[in-house]
Amino acid sequence: MEMTRELSFRKKAALSLLPPAKDGVYYIAQHDYTTRTEEDLSVKAGDILEALVKNPGYWWFVKALTGVSASKQGYIPANYVAPVESIDAEPWYFPNTKRLDAEKMLLARGNQQGTFLIRNSESEKGEQSLSVLDRGKVKHYKLKKLENGHYFMSRTRSFERLEELVEYYSKQAVLREPCKKREAPQTYGLSYNTVDQWEIDRNSIKLLRKIGAGQFGDVFEGLWRDTTLVAVKTLKPGTMDPKEFLREAQIMKTLRHPKLIQLYAVCTMEEPIYIITELMNNGSLLEYLNKDKGTTLGFSDQIEMAAQVASGMAYLELQNYIHRDLAARNVLVGENNICKVADFGLARVIMKKNENVYEAKEGTKFPLKWTAPEAILDNKCSIKSDIWSFGILLYEIMTFGQMPYPAMSNFQVIQMVSQGYRMPSPPNCPKVMYDMMMDCWKKNDQDRPTFEILQWKLEVFFDLDVIEDDLWDTT
Ligand code: ATP
Numbered sequence: 001m002e003m004t005r006e007l008s009f010r011k012k013a014a015l016s017l018l019p020p021a022k023d024g025v026y027y028i029a030q031h032d033y034t035t036r037t038e039e040d041l042s043v044k045a046g047d048i049l050e051a052l053v054k055n056p057g058y059w060w061f062v063k064a065l066t067g068v069s070a071s072k073q074g075y076i077p078a079n080y081v082a083p084v085e086s087i088d089a090e091p092w093y094f095p096n097t098k099r100l101d102a103e104k105m106l107l108a109r110g111n112q113q114g115t116f117l118i119r120n121s122e123s124e125k126g127e128q129s130l131s132v133l134d135r136g137k138v139k140h141y142k143l144k145k146l147e148n149g150h151y152f153m154s155r156t157r158s159f160e161r162l163e164e165l166v167e168y169y170s171k172q173a174v175l176r177e178p179c180k181k182r183e184a185p186q187t188y189g190l191s192y193n194t195v196d197q198w199e200i201d202r203n204s205i206k207l208l209r210k211i212g213a214g215q216f217g218d219v220f221e222g223l224w225r226d227t228t229l230v231a232v233k234t235l236k237p238g239t240m241d242p243k244e245f246l247r248e249a250q251i252m253k254t255l256r257h258p259k260l261i262q263l264y265a266v267c268t269m270e271e272p273i274y275i276i277t278e279l280m281n282n283g284s285l286l287e288y289l290n291k292d293k294g295t296t297l298g299f300s301d302q303i304e305m306a307a308q309v310a311s312g313m314a315y316l317e318l319q320n321y322i323h324r325d326l327a328a329r330n331v332l333v334g335e336n337n338i339c340k341v342a343d344f345g346l347a348r349v350i351m352k353k354n355e356n357v358y359e360a361k362e363g364t365k366f367p368l369k370w371t372a373p374e375a376i377l378d379n380k381c382s383i384k385s386d387i388w389s390f391g392i393l394l395y396e397i398m399t400f401g402q403m404p405y406p407a408m409s410n411f412q413v414i415q416m417v418s419q420g421y422r423m424p425s426p427p428n429c430p431k432v433m434y435d436m437m438m439d440c441w442k443k444n445d446q447d448r449p450t451f452e453i454l455q456w457k458l459e460v461f462f463d464l465d466v467i468e469d470d471l472w473d474t475t
Contacts, residue, residue: 018065026083026084027048027050028047028049029081030080034227036227037075039193041064043076044067044068059075059076061075062076075191075192077185079187090162092116093118096119096120097117099122100304102117102119102138111177112133115178116175122459122460127143151165185258189265190230207220219231233276255315258340260315261280261332264276278340280338280340288333289401305397310390311459312339313451316344316451317383325367325389326393327396368413368414384445387448392404394437394440398426402426420443422438
């Protein structure tokens with residue numbers, strides 16, 4: 001029997017044994033979760049749960065109805081579950097997966113012919129695409145809709161719901177097995193009670209090994225409560241006023257996006273101050289690019305990494321937040337080329353909507369080769385000067401981490417750039433990428449694009465889903 005049908009059969013069988021849910025909804029765990037604190041509950045993907053209290057932030061207090069923790073109660077991250085009867089609970093539904101990610105996941109070793117997933121289309125809002133492994137290649141099909149809203153692959157047969165479409169093509173043995181979900185999403189904070197109280201006991205953190213050093217202090221891989229790997233940034237005593245840092249950190253904590261490094265918690269009661277964030281296994285993007293030099297990273301990886309940075313920055317743009325130090329050294333890389341923007345601690349929130357220009361403080365050190373001319377000369381930082389820096393970051397990505405303006409001193413760069421000089425296209429850089437850099441380096445900051453547009457341009461680069469009417473006509 002095909003996996004898809006077997007899974008939905010198991011789910012239905014488990015549900016049929018349960019009394020009706022109190023508030024009418026049961027939830028199903030989408031990922032395994034292992035307890036981090038005594039109040040947590042361990043669950044396995046597929047376990048059925050009842051939500052007892054949904055209000056504590058992004059952590060829910062639940063009761064397990066099936067599985068290893070059956071009849072036990074505790075906290076789990078709310079983004080690990082989905083209502084049983086919803087499409088989100090379907091093992092093949094990967095709504096926020098990009099086309100390139102879908103390819104990577106489906107091409108992973110061990111997947112058989114017909115492994116598939118359904119995701120939101122990147123180019124058409126509100127539409128879905130089916131990605132399926134077929135003879136060693138991934139094919140993408142747009143799922144089209146008739147006027148009555150029914151889905152179809154082939155005009156001879158349409159389906160009211162995606163579940164029906166999947167069931168039909170599973171019976172035809174065209175779709176065989178849902179793709180394995182790659183990794184659990186980031187939890188919101190480390191546990192339900194660090195969401196609000198994020199000053200944590202420094203004894204709950206063990207520093208395991210040093211993984212880097214910055215101008216403010218060393219960075220360690222750490223273990224929180226012997227359960228969760230984290231990154232711990234230590235601040236050299238005296239580098240920062242704890243009060244000022246805490247004010248900044250309050251704002252940073254409210255900025256949450258899959259492409260921004262999440263600030264989990266802090267230890268500020270004594271020095272050195274600890275800043276606890278999510279851990280990224282591959283260090284900074286600059287180190288990652290330098291190490292690789294194009295041996296395993298190809299053009300599609302470069303675009304994908306640039307798109308991720310643009311996506312994190314588009315979120316900051318929307319929040320009226322300025323990064324002020326965007327560069328490959330301040331982007332961190334995890335598994336599967338996942339990139340997240342880090343070090344937005346120097347940024348400042350712009351309170352007044354129309355006054356989106358921040359006057360840089362005198363004496364502030366600028367990373368000159370990354371900084372827009374108006375920020376250097378007129379002390380004006382805005383999201384548009386971040387766009388300029390993004391252009392330099394694109395240059396770093398396309399050259400595998402080469403220093404921008406090689407062979408030029410900082411002083412020469414300021415002089416030349418303000419006279420209109422721009423870096424030439426890096427060798428082997430496709431014209432569209434160089435055009436994008438040049439757009440970011442327009443003299444008039446208002447002529448530069450937005451991060452939203454840059455993200456969109458980078459994401460649709462490869463989104464050429466097949467539209468073939470009768471390809472799957474199995475009748
Ligand atoms: P600066 O001090 O000017 O910000 P920097 O950005 O290089 O310089 P840090 O942010 O302190 O300094 O980071 C130093 C190094 O530590 C990085 O280059 C990276 O290799 C590593 N690192 C920092 N944060 C993390 C993290 N969350 N996960 C994994 N490695 C990290």
